[in-house]
Amino acid sequence: MLAWFFSGAFLIGVVLFQPIPAVSAETTDTVCYECHGNMPGTLGEPVKLWRSSIHAENGISCHSCHGGDSKDMANAMSRDRGFLGVPKEKDIPAFCGRCHVGVLKDFKASAHGRALGKGGPTCVSCHGNHHVLKASLELINEKSCSRCHSYDRAKVIKTAMQDTEKLIVDIEGRIAAYKKIGADIDRLEKGLFAVRNHFHSLFHNVDVEKVKKEASQIQSDLKKLEETLAKMDRTQQRRKIAGVVTVAVALLAALLFHLLGKTFKHEKDV
Numbered sequence: 001m002l003a004w005f006f007s008g009a010f011l012i013g014v015v016l017f018q019p020i021p022a023v024s025a026e027t028t029d030t031v032c033y034e035c036h037g038n039m040p041g042t043l044g045e046p047v048k049l050w051r052s053s054i055h056a057e058n059g060i061s062c063h064s065c066h067g068g069d070s071k072d073m074a075n076a077m078s079r080d081r082g083f084l085g086v087p088k089e090k091d092i093p094a095f096c097g098r099c100h101v102g103v104l105k106d107f108k109a110s111a112h113g114r115a116l117g118k119g120g121p122t123c124v125s126c127h128g129n130h131h132v133l134k135a136s137l138e139l140i141n142e143k144s145c146s147r148c149h150s151y152d153r154a155k156v157i158k159t160a161m162q163d164t165e166k167l168i169v170d171i172e173g174r175i176a177a178y179k180k181i182g183a184d185i186d187r188l189e190k191g192l193f194a195v196r197n198h199f200h201s202l203f204h205n206v207d208v209e210k211v212k213k214e215a216s217q218i219q220s221d222l223k224k225l226e227e228t229l230a231k232m233d234r235t236q237q238r239r240k241i242a243g244v245v246t247v248a249v250a251l252l253a254a255l256l257f258h259l260l261g262k263t264f265k266h267e268k269d270v
């Protein structure tokens, strides 16, 4: 029990205190996928799907989600070792939400969360269960979102978010370019980090009005970052011009010296 409490606290800690160090799946072999990997059908399938998931990439393995003892072949799936089994549909959000605390909170408060068990989606309806990939706006698409209702409201959310995402990507690129030449971009990076986090917490509410309102707030925050970048661009431009002028003056001076030298030599020779 106590061990469970601590491992639970640890897991929550792992997600709350990002960045999470990547653990290579190869260095953390478990009996779970050793045994399941050789099984046919639905018992073996999860291993194949999980291998190329973002969870495998980050060291989140079978037992991280399902519990159990990943080192003991004989007692791996014992309830005494914390094995949780397969969650029922209505328990899936809490199952995933042990680690994705903020997402769970937004989901529960949303129209989707309120429809849980009554025709609403769970986390796996959109992300899948074992082949979970890095999330993106591509997840909002007609095929996926029109399984239960019309695509209209989904489309409004996607459009509002796509415009904002474009701005974020553009600013990211410009900051990266300044980083390469060693400019001081500390404050810009911090600013963008905060805005990006705010942005990626918009979706799970699936509240069309809220997404539209907050997306425009986020866009005005991004405009401020763009203004700072534009100022830096102008300074950079001035420096470049000053550089070109300096070089030109230096060349001109060198040429003059050269010519003078020649004239002087000529006079001496005569």
Ligand code: HEC
Pocket (backbone or CB within 6 Å): 030, 031, 032, 033, 035, 036, 043, 062, 063, 066, 067, 068, 069, 070, 072, 073, 074, 076, 077, 085, 086
């Ligand atoms: C020695 C082989 C073996 C090992 C080791 C093993 N499993 Fe299983 N697992 C099975 C078999 C066989 C079944 C199907 C029969 C059953 O449910 O007991 C199964 C079923 C499951 C199920 C579905 C249970 C259900 O209620 O439908 C899950 C989830 C699961 N295993 C996860 C794990 C995890 C997590 C681990 C490691 C902590 C693990 N297994 C280790 C053989 C194994």
Ligand code: HEC
Pocket (backbone or CB within 6 Å): 032, 033, 036, 042, 043, 046, 047, 050, 055, 060, 061, 062, 063, 064, 065, 066, 086, 087, 089, 092, 095, 124, 129, 130, 132
């Ligand atoms: C990110 C969490 C997560 C990880 C990691 C994970 N599972 Fe699952 N697994 C689930 C969920 C959620 C379900 C229930 C899915 C559903 O109802 O769609 C499930 C269902 C299953 C089932 C029941 C059969 C099925 O496909 O519905 C088995 C067996 C299983 N998992 C085994 C494994 C094994 C073996 C691993 C490691 C390779 C693993 N799982 C890794 C979350 C996870």
Ligand code: HEC
Pocket (backbone or CB within 6 Å): 011, 015, 020, 054, 055, 058, 060, 064, 065, 095, 096, 097, 098, 099, 100, 123, 124, 127, 128, 129, 132, 133, 134, 135, 136
């Ligand atoms: C044991 C903790 C844990 C559990 C349980 C868990 N995850 Fe994760 N998940 C992580 C970690 C760690 C990452 C990688 C770091 C990150 O991006 O947050 C991750 C990444 C993700 C991502 C990609 C996030 C991104 O940045 O694009 C999605 C989507 C996701 N998980 C969905 C799920 C779903 C759905 C479930 C339940 C089936 C689940 N997770 C269960 C720990 C967990």
Ligand code: HEC
Pocket (backbone or CB within 6 Å): 092, 093, 094, 096, 097, 100, 103, 104, 107, 112, 121, 122, 123, 124, 125, 126, 127, 135, 136, 137, 139, 140, 199, 200, 201, 202, 203, 204
């Ligand atoms: C209706 C579909 C849908 C459902 C249901 C859903 N998600 Fe998502 N999820 C998305 C979309 C779309 C994104 C990408 C949003 C973005 O790019 O900002 C996302 C993003 C994420 C991310 C990455 C966000 C971040 O903060 O970086 C995680 C983690 C995640 N979802 C986990 C979950 C979990 C856990 C649940 C269940 C409690 C869940 N999702 C339910 C569609 C869904």
Ligand code: HEC
Pocket (backbone or CB within 6 Å): 110, 111, 112, 115, 118, 119, 120, 121, 122, 125, 126, 139, 140, 141, 144, 145, 146, 147, 148, 149, 153, 154, 157, 206, 207, 208
């Ligand atoms: C498994 C069924 C299911 C899937 C899949 C699904 N939804 Fe929903 N959705 C519901 C239910 C049920 C409601 C609540 C009743 C309603 O408003 O239609 C809802 C409501 C909504 C609302 C209205 C929210 C509000 O506060 O009025 C939006 C927006 C929405 N969904 C977007 C999406 C998007 C985007 C996707 C795809 C990424 C999606 N849904 C996928 C079942 C689903």
